[in-house]
Amino acid sequence: MSDQPIEQPQNVPGKVQKQVSLRFAKAWEITIKSIKIRLGRSLITAAGIALGIAFYSSVRAAGLFPSTAIGPEAIAAGHRQQWLAVMALMVCFVGIMNSMLMSVTERFKEIGTMKCLGALNRDIVMLFFLEAMMMGLTASFTGWLVGWLIVVVIHIFTGGFQPSFIAGSVMEMLLSTGIGVAITLMAAIPPAVRAAQMPPAIALRSSI
Amino acid sequence: MGSNEYVVRTKGLIKEFTMGEETLRALNGVDLDIRRGEYISIMGPSGSGKSTLFNAIGGLDKPTSGSVFINDVDMAQLDAAELAYLRCHTIGYIFQSYNLIPVMTALENVVLPTIFAGMPTDDGIERGIEMLNKVGLGHRLHHRPTELSGGQQQRVAIARSLANRPSIVLADEPTGNLDLKTGTEIIELLRELNRNEGVTIISATHDYKMVDVSDRVVWIRDGRIAKIEERADIDLKIGEMNVNE
Ligand SMILES: Nc1ncnc2c1ncn2[C@@H]1O[C@H](COP(=O)(O)OP(=O)(O)OP(=O)(O)O)[C@@H](O)[C@H]1O
Ligand SMILES: [Mg+2]
Numbered sequence A: 001m002s003d004q005p006i007e008q009p010q011n012v013p014g015k016v017q018k019q020v021s022l023r024f025a026k027a028w029e030i031t032i033k034s035i036k037i038r039l040g041r042s043l044i045t046a047a048g049i050a051l052g053i054a055f056y057s058s059v060r061a062a063g064l065f066p067s068t069a070i071g072p073e074a075i076a077a078g079h080r081q082q083w084l085a086v087m088a089l090m091v092c093f094v095g096i097m098n099s100m101l102m103s104v105t106e107r108f109k110e111i112g113t114m115k116c117l118g119a120l121n122r123d124i125v126m127l128f129f130l131e132a133m134m135m136g137l138t139a140s141f142t143g144w145l146v147g148w149l150i151v152v153v154i155h156i157f158t159g160g161f162q163p164s165f166i167a168g169s170v171m172e173m174l175l176s177t178g179i180g181v182a183i184t185l186m187a188a189i190p191p192a193v194r195a196a197q198m199p200p201a202i203a204l205r206s207s208i
Numbered sequence B: 001m002g003s004n005e006y007v008v009r010t011k012g013l014i015k016e017f018t019m020g021e022e023t024l025r026a027l028n029g030v031d032l033d034i035r036r037g038e039y040i041s042i043m044g045p046s047g048s049g050k051s052t053l054f055n056a057i058g059g060l061d062k063p064t065s066g067s068v069f070i071n072d073v074d075m076a077q078l079d080a081a082e083l084a085y086l087r088c089h090t091i092g093y094i095f096q097s098y099n100l101i102p103v104m105t106a107l108e109n110v111v112l113p114t115i116f117a118g119m120p121t122d123d124g125i126e127r128g129i130e131m132l133n134k135v136g137l138g139h140r141l142h143h144r145p146t147e148l149s150g151g152q153q154q155r156v157a158i159a160r161s162l163a164n165r166p167s168i169v170l171a172d173e174p175t176g177n178l179d180l181k182t183g184t185e186i187i188e189l190l191r192e193l194n195r196n197e198g199v200t201i202i203s204a205t206h207d208y209k210m211v212d213v214s215d216r217v218v219w220i221r222d223g224r225i226a227k228i229e230e231r232a233d234i235d236l237k238i239g240e241m242n243v244n245e
Helices: A024-037 A039-064 A072-105 A108-116 A121-157 A164-197 A200-205 B050-057 B080-090 B106-116 B121-134 B150-161 B180-197 B209-213 B231-244
Strands: B006-019 B022-035 B039-043 B065-070 B091-094 B168-172 B200-205 B216-221 B224-230
Touching: A024 A039, A024 A121, A024 B106, A039 A072, A039 A121, A039 A164, A072 A121, A072 A164, A108 A121, A108 A164, A108 A200, A108 B080, A121 A164, B006 B050, B006 B200, B022 B050, B022 B065, B022 B200, B022 B224, B039 B050, B039 B180, B039 B209, B050 B065, B050 B168, B050 B200, B080 B091, B080 B106, B091 B150, B106 B121, B106 B150, B121 B150, B150 B168, B150 B180, B168 B180, B180 B200, B180 B209, B224 B231
Parallel strands: B039 B200, B039 B216, B091 B168, B168 B200
Antiparallel strands: B006 B022, B006 B065, B216 B224
8 A cells, every 4th residue: 555564663763672582372383283284204214212111111120020030040031131221222312313403404494494483492492392392202112012002912812911910000101202312302303403593595405 | 664664684694604724705804785676686796795684684603703783673682482493484595406395296395484484374375375476376385396497496586585485585596506597587576576575685606697676786705895886877888888899
């Protein structure tokens, strides 16, 4: 209509307002949309996390069953179990790191674009935090469940199942899910922070 | 309007890139004053520093020295939140490669800056539809970028750049990936928006079609302004070319 529709406070010389943070509800909405729309990619990333945790949780769950061995053999079996758990944790760490790092790095350009549109660094970090949290929680829980079920089913069929096993499982569930979420966040947040802190021109140049 | 006549001013702008031992001066003292409502083209050969100037004016990269003033505000004095406000409300960006968010529909892409501006959802959607209608894409609201042609994607990017009613639109080779006809359409669209909305357009380009619609053409070479042509000079030259043909 008029040739000067821009009657906004920033036109006052020498003054610029401060950008406010993205509202949580909006950030949540964007996160859910982002996970849903890249469902294929999200599932692959989630599978990477779930697989690692499933391995870890199955080793841990197997350890919950009292060994039939006695004496020195039992001690050796206990050590073997511990060593397996550590190995499983390492495998799971590398697996999750790999899939999360990839999924954040391939979105540097998107981060640069969002900053051009007015995103604050903390908006970017919040979006990636929420996404990693969602993925980490669901995938780790699923992974734990899968690993646990496998061990339970095996023991039911081999006749070694005891109801007391269930009691120890709650702790194992919390532990596995917690470890999964922690590793997921550890993998996702540092690159997201790094990309958010880059000048947008640099983030936009990254050609993935 | 007084000091408000100039929407962008740069003073002694220098940008150096260091790669290992070598330092490359991409901008070598650029002084440029851009009037409100102007359509300005920045022309120059590849590597002359157009994109570097675009990034400095747009607050997308920090210059090594010198200053950029947007509406008389020195950008170097702004904190992160003020800079983000400027990027969100005052400047719109258009890129050669469109830079749309691939997982979002055309409408979601255009609405995104209104979300960062804190606009209520319904208003943002209304604004998004209005802008997509304005760029002639009212029938493609729910298409993803991959389902759109290059020209259509650039139209979405133009709609997005205008979503928060910026006073400046910066375009870096907006027609660089488009064929002749589509490129001309995009240039005409930008010119129309410049006339109707009063938005200042600063466009880096190789595209000589851009010269015809520009109020001024800034020629840069090796990071310096080689010359600035006013509308009158341009008309004269186009006239001469026609005579010679
Ligand atoms: N991030 C960077 N790191 C190192 N050198 C850079 C960087 N960005 C630009 N340059 C150099 O600065 C100079 C100017 O580059 P710029 O991209 O501004 O040119 P341009 O005029 O936009 O060219 P084109 O028309 O090809 O887009 C070039 O020599 C380029 O190699
Ligand atoms: Mg360029």
